[in-house]
Amino acid sequence: MIRSIFSIFGILLIAGCSSAPVSKDIPQLKITEHLQLSEGDIKVGIIRNKNVMASAIHYWPVYNRKAIGGLLTGDYIEFSLPSKSGDVGASCYGGWSSSWKTRLYRITEESPDEIYFLLSPSFTEGEQCLDMELIDSSEFHERARSSKQVPVGSISSRE
Numbered sequence: 001m002i003r004s005i006f007s008i009f010g011i012l013l014i015a016g017c018s019s020a021p022v023s024k025d026i027p028q029l030k031i032t033e034h035l036q037l038s039e040g041d042i043k044v045g046i047i048r049n050k051n052v053m054a055s056a057i058h059y060w061p062v063y064n065r066k067a068i069g070g071l072l073t074g075d076y077i078e079f080s081l082p083s084k085s086g087d088v089g090a091s092c093y094g095g096w097s098s099s100w101k102t103r104l105y106r107i108t109e110e111s112p113d114e115i116y117f118l119l120s121p122s123f124t125e126g127e128q129c130l131d132m133e134l135i136d137s138s139e140f141h142e143r144a145r146s147s148k149q150v151p152v153g154s155i156s157s158r159e
Contacts (some may be wrong), residue, residue, distance in 0.1 A: 070155035
């Protein structure tokens with residue numbers, strides 16, 4: 001009986017710590033002036049899936065590999081870009097190896113005027129810690145209704 005209790009406690013402890021944040025350097029938020037909203041820009045929305053796995057760590061939306069915010073589970077960020085060029089994506093720390101990983105989407109002249117992404121933990125690709133999926137506007141806005149918006153340049157918290 002005691003052995004069973006300790007086994008269950010150990011499993012719960014390991015499962016609870018599996019999504020705990022690590023003490024590694026957080027990307028410096030480098031906000032640039034060209035992220036200000038203006039007419040004629042390409043609109044980008046990035047939303048993080050609501051789930052329990054990896055829920056304590058931040059995903060870091062990036063533009064040209066510069067962090068522009070920090071998202072916890074269920075958060076989203078919207079911003080506009082001045083032209084159809086550059087890379088948009090997200091970074092996270094973890095995966096099957098302890099290092100920073102970044103997923104990027106290249107914006108080109110052929111890209112639509114509005115682009116929306118869904119971020120979720122990666123369970124199938126060990127070298128990545130997040131999946132980044134293109135979604136349509138209606139799915140993004142439906143998910144955003146029950147989510148918390150994080151302003152550009154801010155880091156989400158659950159305080």
